[in-house]
Amino acid sequence: MRKIEFPDRADWQGLVKRPTQNYEDLEAGIAQTFRLVQEQGDGALLELTQKYDGVKLTSLFTTQEEIAAAETELSAELKEAILQAYSNIQLFHAQQAEQPKQLETMPGVMCWRKSVPIDRVGLYIPGGTAPLFSTLLMLGVPAKLAGCPEVILCTPPAKDGSIHPAIRYTASLLGIDKIVKVGGAQAIAAMAFGTESIPAVNKIFGPGNQYVTVAKQMLSKTGVAIDLPAGPSEVLVIADDSANPAFVAADLLSQAEHGADSQVVVLTTSAEMLSRVEQELQTQLDNLPRKEFAAKALDNSLGILLGSVDEMLRFSNLYAPEHLILSIRNFEQVLDDITNAGSVFLGNYSPESAGDYASGTNHTLPTNGYARAYSGVSLDSFVKKITFQHITPVGLQNIGKTIEVMAAAEGLEAHKNAVSIRLKEVQNV
Ligand SMILES: NC(=O)c1ccc[n+]([C@@H]2O[C@H](COP(=O)([O-])OP(=O)(O)OC[C@H]3O[C@@H](n4cnc5c(N)ncnc54)[C@H](O)[C@@H]3O)[C@@H](O)[C@H]2O)c1
Ligand SMILES: N[C@H](CO)Cc1c[nH]c[nH+]1
Ligand SMILES: [Zn+2]
Numbered sequence: 001m002r003k004i005e006f007p008d009r010a011d012w013q014g015l016v017k018r019p020t021q022n023y024e025d026l027e028a029g030i031a032q033t034f035r036l037v038q039e040q041g042d043g044a045l046l047e048l049t050q051k052y053d054g055v056k057l058t059s060l061f062t063t064q065e066e067i068a069a070a071e072t073e074l075s076a077e078l079k080e081a082i083l084q085a086y087s088n089i090q091l092f093h094a095q096q097a098e099q100p101k102q103l104e105t106m107p108g109v110m111c112w113r114k115s116v117p118i119d120r121v122g123l124y125i126p127g128g129t130a131p132l133f134s135t136l137l138m139l140g141v142p143a144k145l146a147g148c149p150e151v152i153l154c155t156p157p158a159k160d161g162s163i164h165p166a167i168r169y170t171a172s173l174l175g176i177d178k179i180v181k182v183g184g185a186q187a188i189a190a191m192a193f194g195t196e197s198i199p200a201v202n203k204i205f206g207p208g209n210q211y212v213t214v215a216k217q218m219l220s221k222t223g224v225a226i227d228l229p230a231g232p233s234e235v236l237v238i239a240d241d242s243a244n245p246a247f248v249a250a251d252l253l254s255q256a257e258h259g260a261d262s263q264v265v266v267l268t269t270s271a272e273m274l275s276r277v278e279q280e281l282q283t284q285l286d287n288l289p290r291k292e293f294a295a296k297a298l299d300n301s302l303g304i305l306l307g308s309v310d311e312m313l314r315f316s317n318l319y320a321p322e323h324l325i326l327s328i329r330n331f332e333q334v335l336d337d338i339t340n341a342g343s344v345f346l347g348n349y350s351p352e353s354a355g356d357y358a359s360g361t362n363h364t365l366p367t368n369g370y371a372r373a374y375s376g377v378s379l380d381s382f383v384k385k386i387t388f389q390h391i392t393p394v395g396l397q398n399i400g401k402t403i404e405v406m407a408a409a410e411g412l413e414a415h416k417n418a419v420s421i422r423l424k425e426v427q428n429v
Pocket of ligand 2: 132134135232233234255322356363364365
């Protein structure tokens, strides 16, 4: 972890830049993957899966029997944990449903808005280095709550061509009966353009590594929507001297272990806290099975000493972290000062892992500073909001003049006429 003491404000902009590869560096390779999938369909998926995942598949799909078998392959303890998480995520997302209300903006002018599920959605579940079945809960629960009629699920296969039983179990829980064994940019291409056996979807959801994230971003001109750029995981911890250095280190490592391209940051006003966090990182790192990933991520990470809580919050807002942890006294007093963050964890007993798995909030969140403008996945991500209006003849008499005047001022006579022609008829009745 790079240690920086009281950096000059002029240097902050450089410090908030993530260590990930540039979009431009990855674009050409991904464009080539897109071309292959568009030209050769399923054949390209099999070829690219062999190349990037080291598996020669005979079929791109799990069978219904494989999905059903997961029930017997998981321990009772894990199934219970998945069900508990499912229930909390369901509760949190169900209360996001918008209650439609009709508004009469002027007498006789009625406007309302209705949520309509997106027809066909594609879910990407990361699986390159860890089978993130928790992500399937985070995407599948709101997709089902929203009522999306068709859900396609892609995830990379393990080296033996199988899909982890917890992903199969969670799919079955959600009523998803088919899993496509494909990952990376090729999975995004398959869901965006369609192949002989995979239908093209309207919107693609899900986090992933840099290849997955850039592939999603490259779809902007295709007419296929994406949820958000949710790339390599990150966390920023703001710690004063009331924080517990062991807890802070554990939270930093929890995101560092996702992958070498993750970044974790600790901001503190206490030099002693920074040294103790560094010591804890070393001790805890040694015991982690994924210590190689975590150690590489720590090489790209930052420990920064700043002058005050206010300064730490300013830095954090500029950084716009995916996850923000406030391990400070009186955190309640600064909540309104947080302007850019994906998800916020308050106090010493709210580990970020709670949001990753089970508290109820969604863990598919904007990374790489995109929290400046994007929100994480929610129920809204799976619906379109269609507005309706009904204007009565009296309503048109009330609002007509306003429309005519505005249309004339824009020089759009046909717009004005669409009102005038009706007003004449109404006045003649
Ligand atoms: N922001 C979020 O909300 C969020 C949530 C969960 C996970 N994540 C992130 O998701 C990522 C998961 O990454 P992962 O790699 O384990 O799984 P992944 O499923 O995202 O990616 C694996 C795929 O990457 C492709 N790939 C690997 N190396 C490649 C190369 N050199 N060239 C082209 N393609 C290549 C392969 O096709 C492979 O199937 C992590 O970075 C994690 O931090 C983010
Ligand atoms: N921390 C990840 C989001 O950045 C989500 C996750 C899934 N499993 C564990 N963690
Ligand atoms: Zn995580």
